[in-house]
Amino acid sequence: MILSLALPRMGELTRPGTVRRVLARAGDALRPGAPLLEVRVDLDEANARDCPATIFYRLIATERAYLRTLSVSPGDVLEVAAPIGLATTSLEETFDGPAVRPLRTTSISIQVDPLST
């Protein structure tokens, strides 16, 4: 079964996210809890607040699957729901057809190394 992977929507948030770190690679066997990527989202227009509203979140797989493609790099700016990869439920499958459903994932808010921002 082919599974799609897209940048998730965080609540009402529709602002683009910037890929901070890519934590998985095509070919990885995913399991629940496997990290996929970290994303930074600036919630405000530039300089709207003296302390900008920014969130960092990590996208995590919550099911077993095989990551077949992951087409993002650090610094990429992605719109919500932008397709970023494909997974399959078995390694033998091809992944050139339409996805049956999205890969099950969750997103958690994280704090990051201040020297890496």
Next chain:
Amino acid sequence: MATLGGMSRVARFIRIFARGNIDVRDSLLWSRVGGVLEWNGINQLLRARHPGVIAKIRHEPCARIDLIPLPGETLLSPPEEVARRLPGGAHPIARQHHSALFDAPADAVIFSLQSAVISSPVRHRRDGWLLVPDAFDTWDAASRAWLESECENAGLAPVESMLQRLEQLIGAVQERVGAPVLVYNLSPVIPGERTHCWLGAEDSLGLRVRRFNVGLMDLSTRLDFSVVDVDRILACAGAERLKVDMVHLKAEGLRLVAEEVVRILEERGCFDAGG
């Protein structure tokens, strides 16, 4: 002298010392977004509920609560030359390890868990001092390079050590200042986060906030201070609707938190005649 409806009356001041960041500043003082004043702080409430009473708020940003010195304590801090030279953003480096907390009388002292939960300082590799490089991505290249070469990420602080420090601070305030202490907790709700299994998510900020909140309540079973239960206030009113992100609240959320502060100050007798 305050003027009310053309009649003048003597104002009474309640002196609040507040050491905290966005949660404390925005709810007690003001919140401005895109140049528009969204919330005008606790005095907006006092004008209606306690006419003639004005809150004089002395606010200090808080790099992290273990960087608030106890009476007589000198914290390991960056050399003056370094503190002067590096940009500090909302947390001027020269002030991160100092406080006027014990220098002047106050009728109430307010802290927050926010810095303990999310502040991520760097540590000088050789000398061991900490500093929080606020808005590091906006620093000039030379300052960034210097900090990157001299310092390393100190990481988030353990819950236990932060709460121990808070306990020491509360004890010192009660002994030296004699004022009630209020401590803001945090709402763990992050708009859009729908996690139901924390496998691989042990560093989730939402989880960390919950651990701190439980620890704070546990501390409050042993010490006489008040928890400003931001978690409960926002949960009852609709946290996702009232929050922008982990720490920024919309104006209605700020008003609800400020109302809770006023209610606690009332119950602590801060507005009593002669109080």
